[in-house]
Amino acid sequence: MSLLLKNGTYIHPETLKFTTSDIIVHEGIDGKIEFVSRIHEDQFENILDCSGKYITQSFVCGHHHIYSALARGMGAPKKNPENFNEILEYVWWTLDKCLDAEMIEASALYTAMACIKNGVTFVIDHHASPNAIKGSLEIIASAFEKVGASHLLCYEISDRDGMDKSEEGLCETAEYLRNHQGLVGLHASFTISDDTLKNAVELAKQTETGIHIHVAEAKSDQDHCVSTYGMRVIERLEKFGALESGKTILGHCLHLSENEKKIISNSPAWVVQNTESNLNNKVGYFNAVGLGGNIMMGTDGMHSDMLRSAKAAFFVGQNFDTIGYDSVYQRFRNADRYLQSNGFKGHGPNNLVVLDYDTPTPFNTGNFFGHFVFGLESKHVQHVISQGRLVVENQKILTVDEEKILVFAKEQAIRLWAKMKG
Numbered sequence: 473m474s475l476l477l478k479n480g481t482y483i484h485p486e487t488l489k490f491t492t493s494d495i496i497v498h499e500g501i502d503g504k505i506e507f508v509s510r511i512h513e514d515q516f517e518n519i520l521d522c523s524g525k526y527i528t529q530s531f532v533c534g535h536h537h538i539y540s541a542l543a544r545g546m547g548a549p550k551k552n553p554e555n556f557n558e559i560l561e562y563v564w565w566t567l568d569k570c571l572d573a574e575m576i577e578a579s580a581l582y583t584a585m586a587c588i589k590n591g592v593t594f595v596i597d598h599h600a601s602p603n604a605i606k607g608s609l610e611i612i613a614s615a616f617e618k619v620g621a622s623h624l625l626c627y628e629i630s631d632r633d634g635m636d637k638s639e640e641g642l643c644e645t646a647e648y649l650r651n652h653q654g655l656v657g658l659h660a661s662f663t664i665s666d667d668t669l670k671n672a673v674e675l676a677k678q679t680e681t682g683i684h685i686h687v688a689e690a691k692s693d694q695d696h697c698v699s700t701y702g703m704r705v706i707e708r709l710e711k712f713g714a715l716e717s718g719k720t721i722l723g724h725c726l727h728l729s730e731n732e733k734k735i736i737s738n739s740p741a742w743v744v745q746n747t748e749s750n751l752n753n754k755v756g757y758f759n760a761v762g763l764g765g766n767i768m769m770g771t772d773g774m775h776s777d778m779l780r781s782a783k784a785a786f787f788v789g790q791n792f793d794t795i796g797y798d799s800v801y802q803r804f805r806n807a808d809r810y811l812q813s814n815g816f817k818g819h820g821p822n823n824l825v826v827l828d829y830d831t832p833t834p835f836n837t838g839n840f841f842g843h844f845v846f847g848l849e850s851k852h853v854q855h856v857i858s859q860g861r862l863v864v865e866n867q868k869i870l871t872v873d874e875e876k877i878l879v880f881a882k883e884q885a886i887r888l889w890a891k892m893k894g
């Protein structure tokens with residue numbers, strides 16, 4: 473079954489060429505789009521009038537955490553965190569230990585809904601639930617598919633709760649990768665022993681995938697690495713062969729030496745920046761200088777709005793980074809290149825957003841970047857097409873009952889918060 477987008481203006485995501493045409497959108501994981509004129513409308517079950525609207529490739533979140541979805545508005549932690557490690561200990565590691573299967577499902581359903589409403593149809597997630605590891609990735613994958621979001625998942629393997637938990641994380645990963653595209657997740661250097669790192673890299677190589685890990689998010693990750701292993705985080709990852717795959721994703725990368733930057737830029741690995749999370753955790757500022765071109769953007773679980781992430785990266789970057797109008801868009805779109813060059817499925821040309829963008833000024837190829845930074849917002853996302861299927865129409869989700877999921881999520885949030893109080 474195909475969908476017809478009538479008379480919209482398509483913006484090519486790379487060339488930024490504007491083309492006004494009817495577009496046939498074919499369904500499926502490898503579905504294509506066709507620009508056509510003079511077609512018989514009666515052959516289409518679904519026709520959207522896109523006159524005056526802009527159509528472009530939908531968006532990708534390069535680093536998300538569905539596990540944080542039920543944290544919004546929860547009470548203060550037992551101790552007020554004074555640094556990044558205390559934020560992890562008193563907020564996130566307290567929360568993730570309390571997650572069970574139902575809470576994970578609610579978190580994934582809500583996150584997928586929030587993503588697609590913002591035009592984000594592909595999510596690269598990094599999941600942790602140390603007391604509900606087995607089957608957790610399958611729960612997330614099913615929830616995402618139910619809502620209509622494509623995904624590249626991993627479980628955050630870590631020794632922070634004991635070696636039996638890291639072993640379980642490794643097993644969950646191996647099991648999941650048997651039937652799904654995904655990555656081998658690791659928390660961060662400071663919670664991973666040499667044995668665990670070795671096993672994770674081995675699994676990634678066996679399954680022909682990459683590692684997804686937080687790197688030097690705070691300076692404490694480097695201090696721990698230097699005092700424990702006598703080398704810096706990227707040097708350690710390189711030593712274990714973790715940087716050899718173009719599928720590998722390094723989250724944050726805020727506190728790197730010149731040598732580490734050189735190692736990254738000479739490797740096929742990818743960096744993902746998460747500006748608002750860095751601001752919130754007061755851990756530092758991302759700077760792309762010396763890191764090479766493989767940089768994409770994520771939200772780190774803060775929210776599910778990639779247009780917002782791009783704006784944050786641009787404005788914060790005016791003081792702390794060398795980011796310009798073209799490079800912010802490039803970084804925003806780099807996740808497309810990450811997925812395509814690695815052969816990951818679910819982000820082909822039949823993943824689209826239809827934008828109802830009311831601008832008081834001319835909008836064209838020549839001034840696209842100015843509109844991207846100062847104009848386009850997720851509120852302009854009117855319709856969303858995921859793998860050729862209309863999943864959001866007039867800002868309403870078509871695939872699942874949004875109200876029902878919000879009720880379910882609230883029930884699970886109340887349960888989670890009570891459990892966290894212990």
Ligand SMILES: [Zn+2]
Nearest residue numbers: 598686723772
């Ligand atoms: Zn993260």
